[in-house]
Amino acid sequence: DERMRAQPVRALSGGWRVRVCLAAALFVRCDLLLLDEPTNHLDLVALRWLTAFLRQREQTCLIVSHDRDFLDAVCTDVLLLARRTLSAYRGDVSTFVRVQAEEYVAARRAYEAQQAEVASLQAMVDKFDLSKNSAEHNRKAKRTPSAMAQVKSREQALRRMEEKGLLEDPDKESGFARVKLDFPPPPPLKRSQLLALDSAAIGYTGHAPLVRAVCAQLHATSRVGILGANGAGKTTLLRTMTGELPPLSGEA
Structure with missing residues (x-):
């Protein structure tokens, strides 16, 4: 919208900043398109759009990503950088x-x-x-x-x-140190409820709330996924739940 277009990029959410960078890269004429982790911070709608756009675009792309589904959908070849060697494989990541x-x-x-x-x-x-x-x-x-x-x-x-030259043991890691971390058993929690919001309005002072009347509880052993479009307020919600950002109203 007009309000977002008038804002500096630093004021946008992480997802919208990635969208701006992608727009600048995708709509410029070039012989080789380089994309470094292009799916970071993108919502599902933007991710699907980017996947479809790259699949139909007849242009050479070099993509660095840890998103296997995205790479499977887009890539025709894979380059593996390991043991100080670059190896080429024909096909998607699953084939590789x-x-x-x-x-x-x-x-x-x-x-x-x-x-x-x-x-x-x-x-x-x-x-x-x-x-x-x-x-x-x-x-x-x-x-x-x-x-x-x-x-x-x-x-x-x-x-x-x-x-x-003798063959190298394929199980021997090269270039990466093997790290072993031992964590002691955590003490039992005094209560199962870790975080809570009670009729909270989420947003920033001087602006309209992004979300109103939020009631939520997070308990130990819960694994909660927060979904929403870029700019919907997911990061703001987390910052409010952790106490980094006070709610506009209600309790957190």
Whole structure:
């Protein structure tokens, strides 16, 4: 509306600010459209519109997002950045997940087979280790010319494998530290009701309330989703419930 168009962008809600940024990006002629987390803060209506718009637009897009449903609906290809390598996959994210699982199984088998081969070669080399010169070791090793030729061949095979580069364990994380957090059990709550609103009007002083006569309670173990259009007052409601913003009337 006219009132919103007259406001500076910083006065808009998070969802409307994203809409403004998207409008500036989508309606400019360009060869390559770069979108970094474009679905953040968008309501369902805006998300569906953006999805449909990108699907029908014949333009190359490069999108960074954690919204799998959005990526499945829009993307034709996937780029994976991991282990300091950029890998390309044809298809949507669901296809990528399936292919990646198949690649993991193949990589696991190849790694285990190579490790078994390395262990076998190393065992043969260790058996005829010339640094062990005890009579007992020499008797068991039976260092015949033929056996020593086999040992030399295995040493060369090991050296070639190491020079070529041994396979990396696919279960080993690369580039990310494994973090383990231990949280002690929380003490029992003195009451089950955590937050409450009683006939509260939600909004900002000097402006008309966004919502009137709100009565709500939040209890322990509840998992409540707050839905609403961009600018409807979802963030304002949360700020009021947590005491950051006083209600215009009623109690919070």
